Structure formats: C-alpha cells, structure tokens
Amino acid sequence: MPVRLKKFIGTIAMILLVVVYAVFATAYASLHLAQSSGWVHLAYFLATGVLWVVPAMLLIRWMEAKPKR
Template structure:
C-alpha cells in the first residue's frame, strides 16, 4: 500500500477514534460522575484524556511502517 494512502487512512481512523472516544468518555462521565466532586471529574478526565493515546499509537505505528517490497 502506498505511504500516502496509509497516512490518509490512518488520519481518518484517528479522527474517528478521537471523536467516538470523546463522546463515550463524556457519556460515561455524565452517567456515573454527575454528582461527584470537581476532583473526581478532574481525575477522570485526566485519565481518559491520556488513554486515547494508546490506540492512536498503534495507528501511527502502522502509518509509519514502510511499504513491503513487491515480488
């Protein structure tokens, strides 16, 4: 697969990932932590703010792998 195509697909995947992840994290926060203190909200959003990086790392690693040589 050409590098430019891989980067385009990876960019679309990361945008989709961040959007869906933010919606899910916010929904969970509203459902479970609506009545919690500000410190609980801060801790939750700090944790979830960093967790999206893990799946994004795998997508970026895939984007940066060189294409296979044709036989």
C-alpha cells in the first residue's frame, strides 16, 4: 500500500476513533455515573482521557511502518 494512502486512511481512522470514543465515553458517564460524586467523575474522565491513546498509538505505528516490497 502506498505511504500516502496509508497515512490518509490512518488520519481518517484516527478522527473517527476520537469522535466515537468521546461519544461513547460521555454517554456511558451520563447513563451510569449521573449520581456519583465529583471524585468518581474526575477519576473516570482521567482514565478514559488517557485510555484512547492505546489504540491511537497502534494506529500511528501502523501508519509509520515501512511498506513491504
């Protein structure tokens, strides 16, 4: 796969990942943590704010991999 196409696909996938992840994380918090304390909200959003980095890191590693010949 050409490098430019790989980076284009990766960029679109990254945007979708961030948007979908944010929507689901916020929806889950709204449904299940509505009556929780502020500390629970803080811990949840800190954890989910860092957790999206794992799939993003894998996606970036795929985008930057050398093409096979």
